[in-house]
Amino acid sequence: MGFMNLFKSFLGSNWGVHPADHKRPAADQPVQRLPMAPRLHLMLSQHVGAPARPVVLVGQKVRKGELIAAAQGNISAPLHAPTSGIISAIGEITAPHASGLPGMSISLDADGEDRWLDLERPADPYALAPMEIANLVAAAGVVGLGGATFPSSVKLNLGRHSSIDTLIINGSECEPYLSCDDRLMRDRAAEIISGIRLMLIATGAGAAKVGIEDNKPEAIAAMREASSRIGEVSIVPVPARYPMGSDRQLILELAGREVPSDARAADVGVIVHNVGTAFAVHNAICLNRPLVSRLMTMNGKAAATPGNYEVPFGTLVSDLIAFTGGLHGEVAKMVMGGPMMGTVLPHLRVPVIKGTSGILLLDAAEAAAFEPENCIRCGSCVKACPMGLLPLEMSARIRNGDPDGAVDLGLADCIACGCCAYVCPSHIPLVQYFYHAKGDLSARQRTQLRTEATRKLALARQERLDREAREKVEAAARRKAERAAAAKATAAVDTQKQGETV
Amino acid sequence: MNATSLTAQPIASPHAHGGNSVSRTMFRVQIALVPATLYGFWLFGWPSFFLWLLTILSCLGFEALALKMMGITRIRRTLLDGSALLTGWLLAMTLPPWAPWWVAVVGGFIAIVVGKQVFGGVGQNVFNPAMVARVALLVSFPVPLTQWVYPLPLTSLAAPDFIDGLRIFLTSLPQPDAMASASLLGYTKTELSRGIDLLQSLAGEHAPVLSWIGARSGSFGESASLLILGGGLYMLACGIITWHTPVAVLAGIAIPAAIGHAVDPTHYLSVSAHILSGAVMLGAFFIATDYVTSPNTTTGQIIFGIGIGFLTWVIRTWGGYPEGMAFAVLLMNALTPVIDRFIKPRILGRDRKGKPLDIPESKGA
Numbered sequence: 001m002g003f004m005n006l007f008k009s010f011l012g013s014n015w016g017v018h019p020a021d022h023k024r025p026a027a028d029q030p031v032q033r034l035p036m037a038p039r040l041h042l043m044l045s046q047h048v049g050a051p052a053r054p055v056v057l058v059g060q061k062v063r064k065g066e067l068i069a070a071a072q073g074n075i076s077a078p079l080h081a082p083t084s085g086i087i088s089a090i091g092e093i094t095a096p097h098a099s100g101l102p103g104m105s106i107s108l109d110a111d112g113e114d115r116w117l118d119l120e121r122p123a124d125p126y127a128l129a130p131m132e133i134a135n136l137v138a139a140a141g142v143v144g145l146g147g148a149t150f151p152s153s154v155k156l157n158l159g160r161h162s163s164i165d166t167l168i169i170n171g172s173e174c175e176p177y178l179s180c181d182d183r184l185m186r187d188r189a190a191e192i193i194s195g196i197r198l199m200l201i202a203t204g205a206g207a208a209k210v211g212i213e214d215n216k217p218e219a220i221a222a223m224r225e226a227s228s229r230i231g232e233v234s235i236v237p238v239p240a241r242y243p244m245g246s247d248r249q250l251i252l253e254l255a256g257r258e259v260p261s262d263a264r265a266a267d268v269g270v271i272v273h274n275v276g277t278a279f280a281v282h283n284a285i286c287l288n289r290p291l292v293s294r295l296m297t298m299n300g301k302a303a304a305t306p307g308n309y310e311v312p313f314g315t316l317v318s319d320l321i322a323f324t325g326g327l328h329g330e331v332a333k334m335v336m337g338g339p340m341m342g343t344v345l346p347h348l349r350v351p352v353i354k355g356t357s358g359i360l361l362l363d364a365a366e367a368a369a370f371e372p373e374n375c376i377r378c379g380s381c382v383k384a385c386p387m388g389l390l391p392l393e394m395s396a397r398i399r400n401g402d403p404d405g406a407v408d409l410g411l412a413d414c415i416a417c418g419c420c421a422y423v424c425p426s427h428i429p430l431v432q433y434f435y436h437a438k439g440d441l442s443a444r445q446r447t448q449l450r451t452e453a454t455r456k457l458a459l460a461r462q463e464r465l466d467r468e469a470r471e472k473v474e475a476a477a478r479r480k481a482e483r484a485a486a487a488k489a490t491a492a493v494d495t496q497k498q499g500e501t502v
Numbered sequence: 503m504n505a506t507s508l509t510a511q512p513i514a515s516p517h518a519h520g521g522n523s524v525s526r527t528m529f530r531v532q533i534a535l536v537p538a539t540l541y542g543f544w545l546f547g548w549p550s551f552f553l554w555l556l557t558i559l560s561c562l563g564f565e566a567l568a569l570k571m572m573g574i575t576r577i578r579r580t581l582l583d584g585s586a587l588l589t590g591w592l593l594a595m596t597l598p599p600w601a602p603w604w605v606a607v608v609g610g611f612i613a614i615v616v617g618k619q620v621f622g623g624v625g626q627n628v629f630n631p632a633m634v635a636r637v638a639l640l641v642s643f644p645v646p647l648t649q650w651v652y653p654l655p656l657t658s659l660a661a662p663d664f665i666d667g668l669r670i671f672l673t674s675l676p677q678p679d680a681m682a683s684a685s686l687l688g689y690t691k692t693e694l695s696r697g698i699d700l701l702q703s704l705a706g707e708h709a710p711v712l713s714w715i716g717a718r719s720g721s722f723g724e725s726a727s728l729l730i731l732g733g734g735l736y737m738l739a740c741g742i743i744t745w746h747t748p749v750a751v752l753a754g755i756a757i758p759a760a761i762g763h764a765v766d767p768t769h770y771l772s773v774s775a776h777i778l779s780g781a782v783m784l785g786a787f788f789i790a791t792d793y794v795t796s797p798n799t800t801t802g803q804i805i806f807g808i809g810i811g812f813l814t815w816v817i818r819t820w821g822g823y824p825e826g827m828a829f830a831v832l833l834m835n836a837l838t839p840v841i842d843r844f845i846k847p848r849i850l851g852r853d854r855k856g857k858p859l860d861i862p863e864s865k866g867a
Contacts, residue, residue, distance in 0.1 A: 261850070392798060
């Protein structure tokens with residue numbers, strides 16, 4: 001360890017951190033199905049973009065896979081019923097977010113039959129046109145299952161606007177504790193490869209590279225086996241290093257390309273999709289099954305049975321915990337997602353959403369919080385930052401109430417991966433500082449926009465009033481002139497008449 | 503600005519921590535100092551032990567006092583982070599081993615109160631506190647700060663015992679001439695000023711091997727280059743420091759020394775004499791690598807290190823003082839904010855100037 005550090009410090013490129021991964025034993029447990037919860041709550045906004053629009057009424061009977069909320073807008077995703085049952089309510093429920101704020105959701109009472117909608121399967125899915133694949137993926141509500149939840153069809157469609165040569169499939173799963181992608185690759189490699197082939201057709205890319213961290217030898221073996229006869233798909237083991245699964249880092253590692261900070265991956269000819277997304281694409285196209293459930297990890301010292309579970313969307317975390325054997329001791333912190341980037345849950349009555357890769361029930365020792373101390377400028381955060389930022393300088397600016405200074409230092413490029421706070425010997429919550437400043441700035445931008453809009457409106461009103469006043473004056477003048485002309489005319493007529501009479 | 507969201511218990515990710523802490527880092531640096539320190543005790547006897555102890559105690563005492571006067575409640579925790587202890591330790595390493603007790607007390611006061619707490623405590627100081635104290639002492643009390651003794655290992659007969667050591671430490675009587683000795687740098691400077699060139703003054707005197715094992719007069723903790731180098735390598739292996747600063751410091755002094763010595767060996771000391779004398783080893787590994795007062799990028803650290811090395815050589819060669827490490831460190835400390843302002847790491851996806859990289863022509867919409 002010590003001498004590896006010595007060696008690596010000579011190499012220079014030393015971004016990221018190596019957290020203890022805590023993936024086993026959960027990763028080695030076979031996947032389990034859980035009983036259906038009596039009531040599911042489907043958040044209308046569980047993807048990036050505009051929330052879905054409900055297309056069902058309360059009391060309506062739905063079958064599994066039936067559309068219950070449609071996408072609205074260009075970037076959005078539809079929702080489907082995860083089981084058969086009756087729509088019991090459309091209202092607010094606490095969103096799975098640290099704020100504990102509510103969000104709109106559709107509540108569905110399961111009838112216990114779990115009956116699928118009769119769905120027609122395409123005869124030869126690989127003969128479909130790129131456009132058709134993208135449309136089917138969109139209709140199935142598939143979003144990025146790595147956690148970003150960006151509607152996948154939008155990314156697939158990028159292939160038609162820019163030339164994509166490489167499809168990068170993210171199987172790195174660099175977050176500690178999580179093993180759902182690992183499990184999926186071990187158990188469903190053939191389906192994932194099928195999904196990758198469909199995505200290759202949809203994007204027009206010539207080759208796909210699947211990046212898997214080398215701490216998952218079983219997954220690498222399974223995926224190699226499944227892709228052995230598919231020439232376009234190559235499995236590439238990547239070093240286990242957090243945040244290897246961040247798209248910019250993975251693109252650099254696998255394609256050797258650096259994405260310009262104001263551009264997207266597609267601009268350098270690549271698109272990144274998660275292995276879970278590839279699996280969902282396979283289901284959407286080959287089985288014509290919409291995305292209604294996902295594989296997710298239950299882990300942490302306070303979880304009774306750590307492992308991976310197939311969970312329908314909308315299942316409450318409290319139901320999930322009950323189905324998996326309850327709590328093991330006292331839970332000190334509940335996290336949705338991984339420990340490096342996940343969000344704290346306000347309480348257990350929040351639903352699982354499409355982006356839920358795991359629920360962590362951390363005990364007191366795992367969730368130990370330390371009181372922040374002064375920055376000693378050790379530069380650990382600078383070495384750890386995968387984006388090449390200066391976290392210590394940015395946080396100093398933010399602490400002194402100068403978020404613009406932090407922006408000048410590259411705050412906008414921060415991916416909130418948490419490496420800086422993870423290595424900080426002074427336990428400074430750097431990511432919290434950055435979130436705070438980003439929030440502050442976007443609030444200010446909104447205010448600015450609003451002020452600008454108000455100013456424009458006021459200006460327009462003033463112009464209108466001025467114009468109206470001007471028009472009034474002009475109209476009055478015109479009327480006066482008309483009246484004068486008319487008077488003149490009558491006077492002339494009168495004199496004429498007088499003349500005639502005279 | 504909403505202050506509570508920055509001070510309240512953080513809820514933002516990450517929910518895991520690597521386990522490093524300020525006290526652990528400071529502790530490891532202290533471990534790295536132990537061999538050279540123990541060897542210093544053996545070489546210079548009881549007076550050096552008392553000096554070391556009192557310097558540390560006075561640093562801790564002044565830290566506690568300063569915190570109390572500022573109304574800070576977590577005194578105990580701050581003392582336990584080990585930073586004041588380390589400052590005192592480093593300061594003691596740079597003092598003449600038989601310096602009297604008040605040097606330790608005054609040094610501790612200058613280091614902690616003037617060098618650190620006035621700026622706002624740990625992490626806020628511009629200058630290395632130990633070096634501030636070292637330079638202030640040297641400028642204010644040149645005589646006791648340049649009185650070196652020849653190493654008298656504890657086992658030798660002439661070495662002062664516990665009581666004698668205490669007497670030397672507390673009374674600051676003039677040292678017996680037999681024990682007094684000049685450091686190599688001081689000796690050559692004096693001889694050069696008398697018109698005796700290096701080839702004559704050093705004839706048979708200087709052997710680098712003696713510096714490696716520390717058999718030379720000099721500051722308490724600086725004489726055994728080998729042990730300091732070992733401590734430095736330990737810190738490198740632990741990842742507490744990187745190679746950039748120490749290598750840059752050594753290169754900064756070695757390159758001009760090599761050129762000078764090649765041009766005129768009668769006036770310029772050799773590379774080994776420079777690197778193995780005085781505070782160069784300690785400075786390169788323990789002083790210049792101080793987190794707070796050095797630049798935070800590797801490129802910046804290389805510039806900083808070369809600056810320290812070069813200035814040290816310049817002061818030693820042409821300056822009024824035989825040793826220039828402390829001055830060089832302070833000068834470069836002053837430049838650290840400037841270096842940090844101009845040297846920034848390249849952000850991924852941007853060029854060195856911060857402009858986004860160009861989108862490749864063949865791709866894109």
